[in-house]
Amino acid sequence: MRIEFTTQGGIAHFPGLARPVVIDTDTLTEAEASELARLLEAARFFERPAGAVPPRRGAADCRQYTITAEGADRLHTVNVFEPVEDPALQPLLRFLQTKARELRRGSGGS
Numbered sequence: 001m002r003i004e005f006t007t008q009g010g011i012a013h014f015p016g017l018a019r020p021v022v023i024d025t026d027t028l029t030e031a032e033a034s035e036l037a038r039l040l041e042a043a044r045f046f047e048r049p050a051g052a053v054p055p056r057r058g059a060a061d062c063r064q065y066t067i068t069a070e071g072a073d074r075l076h077t078v079n080v081f082e083p084v085e086d087p088a089l090q091p092l093l094r095f096l097q098t099k100a101r102e103l104r105r106g107s108g109g110s
Contacts (some may be wrong), residue, residue, distance in 0.1 A: 001025045001037070005096045006066040020066075021100040032099075039092040045069060048078045065093060 003023040025033040040046070046069070065084075068077040084090055 001033075001040075002070045003096065004066075004070075005100050007097075007100070008064045009062060009064070019102050020109050023096065023099050023103070026050060028099075036095060037074040040069060043086075043088045045092070046074055048076075050077050051079060065096075067092075067096065076086055079080070081096045 002025070004020045005018045005023060009034070020056075023036070025036060028036065028048065036052060063082045065080045066077060067080070068075070084093055
């Protein structure tokens with residue numbers, strides 16, 4: 001499975017964060033790949049609508065996350081605004097943020 005993860009906006013916007021990060025399960029450890037699959041399933045990712053629920057009124061400078069997951073027979077994109085209040089999405093988002101930071105540090109961006 002291949003995940004493309006993009007972060008946009010926020011108070012301290014850094015252009016480098018806006019570049020998509022690709023997380024390929026073939027490059028993850030077996031434990032990380034299993035955890036990612038579990039988190040996608042728990043969040044019912046492929047059943048979610050693509051459009052994001054707009055941020056709450058008065059919530060300026062919100063970050064937006066775009067998550068595109070591509071598997072053997074599926075391709076789906078979900079957009080999410082902070083604050084992410086859905087408890088099923090929070091662990092998936094934390095996992096992707098952590099992996100994105102690791103990949104940006106290790107490979108200079110993507």
